[in-house]
Amino acid sequence: MNSSLDVAVREGRLSEADRRHLTRAIELGREGWGRVHPNPMVGAVVARDADVLGEGRHEVLGGAHAEVAALSVAGNARGATLYTSLEPCRHHGKTPPCTEAVRAAGVGRVIFWAADPGRDAGGGGGWLRERGVAVDGPFGGWDDWRAENPFFFHDPARPRPFLAIKLAVSLDGRIAPAGGSRVWLTGPEVRREVHRLRAGFDAILVGRGTWEADDPRLTARGPVTPRVPPVPVLLDRRGRANPELRALKEAAQARGIVATSTERAAALRQRLGALADIVAAPTTPHGLDLGALLAELHRHGVTRVLCEGGGRVAASLLATRLVDRIYLFVAPVFIGSEGVPAFPLGAAVRRPEPPAARPAPRDGDPAGTGGSRFPTRGWQPCADPVRFGEDTLIVLDRSS
């Protein structure tokens, strides 16, 4: 994200103060996590040179947009500059167009980060420019914007949910000791962050191994209270879920979802009654057809899924190439080779070209400069890594 702003500063397109205000606008936007979807998270700053006149953010779906909030704090913004993390909208939605508010306030200059791709809302920058406002933006590109607003910049043409996987792994790539004893790899700071993340999704999905062993509640009990609590989704090919499961009994506002095979759906529906919705998918030799299941969940209204494991489900989803984001928490522990591997992946996740087909780098220095690169990239960090207590979070998006 910041690298595109660095480039703009180097090229003289933005001043240092511009960069600071625009970065602040992006930060303000982040506070909308779990509260504004399906709107994007947006923050805005009104400033005159170094002086900040007002800050605002889109706080909750249906409330004021960030630009309007910041202008209202600023009071007199005539001739000032508006920094916003998203191009001002120009459509009448739940609120009037931001473009008209910006123009009415007499703002002299607008600097925006991400382009609004919406057919109706987009194009606000051009609209303002035509009316004599100096406008500069966008900066960066789709990958940067998606890093901040993964749901909003998710390909709208894809008839399936945005899918993120969260896993906690040891330094040697294991998720648990052998024998399935249940222990935390990560510390309390990570658990708090996971609860915060949950608030941004509308469904939390786990495999049978996880709900059988842990009986998790799958609710968002962290620093963000989600506008709409996420729905638990239990994978249950064999139809073994029972009404005592806490995820189903305690699902806050909505009923939980149990995903099972087409064959088991009727019996399960009868057993669970009003406690859960049953979503059915065909089976393959490897288990439920996860692609079909995700499409079915999408038809069911689920748009943002966080899968919390276990490792086998994560590996199966990765093999389908339907995963958009990985939240990988690395704990500073070793488990040993008899532990449960984090991603029991077969060859299916690799790219077609076999690594052996590429010439071995015979200059061979482990830190040398020649040689070929392992071909299975396809993931890229979408943010800087973050330390949570003694653990490290790496967030990866699928390369576009």
Added chain:
Amino acid sequence: MNSSLDVAVREGRLSEADRRHLTRAIELGREGWGRVHPNPMVGAVVARDADVLGEGRHEVLGGAHAEVAALSVAGNARGATLYTSLEPCRHHGKTPPCTEAVRAAGVGRVIFWAADPGRDAGGGGGWLRERGVAVDGPFGGWDDWRAENPFFFHDPARPRPFLAIKLAVSLDGRIAPAGGSRVWLTGPEVRREVHRLRAGFDAILVGRGTWEADDPRLTARGPVTPRVPPVPVLLDRRGRANPELRALKEAAQARGIVATSTERAAALRQRLGALADIVAAPTTPHGLDLGALLAELHRHGVTRVLCEGGGRVAASLLATRLVDRIYLFVAPVFIGSEGVPAFPLGAAVRRPEPPAARPAPRDGDPAGTGGSRFPTRGWQPCADPVRFGEDTLIVLDRSS
């Protein structure tokens, strides 16, 4: 590191400006990597409130200390504050005591970060205080100081080298595809960083698998030119090394070292002649006795070893509990379960208490708050994680 300064600011012991100058002093010190050992890396800032009068660092062994360098840039430092990352020394070494230079300059206040543990050099803070200079320090503790100056804050009573392991792993904890085809997991930014790291060590150690397959040069060809180039150390229990190996032929100033078993030492010495020093160690059923080998290397004058693999050597070293630091580069790729595991660790690295002996957390939510923690901690990140291109570096020190 910064958290201890945050605490000091919150408690009113340091001002925001103090924190900024002291942080800058620590940063300046880092530039001594590869140039000042066995001295510590030290940086210093002379300031009057927010205004910086001079900056300095210990640039190379034998050169001016950071405090003297900063005072010399500052010119008139009477009544100013000196910020230094290490307590000013009070001994006559290669240069006169910093304490006397500080006093002669008329500095009014000294703020230092780490305490100097040296019997002769230490105590400079007290010396200055007795002579009427306001002195505040140290901040943080041994773990923080060791993170910055791992060699200087290495336990001097231990008759073996500081040992770091560098490994590049995939997201699923593998270091290479099956079959040993040699490919880079990490990008050019990581290779540059590894060359920089090498400059700080006096020996680069690799196992037989690595030197047989890659024939690496093991030299430091990065942004730092080491004052003394590191010596390559090849593990070679069976005595197979030959005079054509590039690490031996191209060792810059010093001869390389080949470590072999006591039985093979004589034959290998004859074969390699003047090209390499032979260091011998007894064997165990699992290979060379690595503890004995490290002690032998220490007698040979080696004090700072960077092991660059392969995975089996890394795992064996971890099992000996002789590893002080891990540089783990995580590449955004999946290799699959048939790949070579990064740490083929048996039960030996785990703590005595078996995880199964601790009660399973039956409240069981993967992001819950109850439950027990996996017992094998023993490592902690010693710095914030850093992104290098698309890869992530996590640096871990053994918990003290």
